[in-house]
Amino acid sequence: MTVSRETLSELSGVDVSRETFAQLQIFVDLLIAESERQNLIAKTSIPDIWTRHIADSLQLVTHAPQARSWLDIGSGAGLPGIPIAILTNVFVLLVDTRRLRTTFLEAVAKKLVLDQVSVATASIANVAARPFDAITARAVASLDRLLDMTQPFSHPGTILVFPKGKSAAEEVATAQRTWQGRFDIVPSRTDASAGIVVARDVRRRGK
Ligand SMILES: C[S@@+](CC[C@H](N)C(=O)[O-])C[C@H]1O[C@@H](n2cnc3c(N)ncnc32)[C@H](O)[C@@H]1O
Incomplete structure (x- = not known):
């Protein structure tokens, strides 16, 4: 179901301009069309695509x-x-191991003229280290593993932002056995029962 620009702004907590909304609409159309060809998002989530995927990301x-x-x-x-x-x-690097998915991502970036987007077809373990200001990953791995993956891409000010659903508190507790730093769990605006882990200054314990 389509939402208005105002509703999307309210749902996501960001100011969505007319131009941004138009670009997002094109992305949604491409995503729905591509979902006929490959398993990109759960089919059952398509009616709620604006909340479950777009506002959830924004x-x-x-x-x-x-x-x-x-x-x-x-x-x-x-x-x-x-x-x-x-x-x-701003500059965004999208990384995925699966070629079919990155081919779609490259097509989206081209269609939307997102010149500041780069796409890498690789396991994150094989991507050349370089620092990012913010790192995210949704539905990819446990927090503990994500922290390991993000180390080569972190500088002292890097903010890690991981949507974690209902398991956020448990995953933070497990990760803190190995990792130190500041870990906040923020409620998701799109799902009251879900938490987003926001972590800063993360280092392996003992380092
Ligand atoms: C469940 S999907 C989630 C996709 C997307 N983040 C979302 O929320 O819809 C997990 C994705 O992570 C990718 N992936 C898993 N491990 C990876 C790794 N080590 N490096 C890069 N991509 C990985 C998979 O190929 C898959 O496309």
Whole structure:
């Protein structure tokens, strides 16, 4: 179901301009069309695509509003990386191991003229290290594993923003056995029962 620009702004907590909304609409159309060809998002989530996928992605920007670069690990359908790129206009690197998915992401970036988006077909373990201001990953791995993956891409000010659903508190507790730093769990604006882990200054314990 389509939502208005005003509703999307309210749902996501960000100011969605007319131009951003138009770009997001094109992305939604491409995503729905591509979902006929490959398993990008759960078919059952399509009627709620604006809440479950678009607002869910946009809200992450409120946790790192100053970031000049984002890394999206396991971007899959471009979530949350493509909505973040459309909204912020800053450099976004989308990484996924699956060629079929990255081919779609490249086509989306081209169609929307997102010149500041790069796409890498690789496991994150094989991507050359470079620092990012913000790193995200949705539905990719446990928090503990994500923290390991993000180390080569972190600088002292990097903000990690991971939507974690209902398991957020448990995953933070497990990760804190190995990792130290500041871990906040912020309620998701699109799902009252879900938490977003926002982490800063993360280092392996003992380092
Ligand atoms: C469940 S999908 C989630 C996709 C998207 N983030 C979303 O929320 O719709 C997980 C994606 O992560 C990718 N992936 C898993 N491990 C990865 C790794 N080590 N490096 C890069 N991509 C990975 C998979 O290929 C898959 O596309």
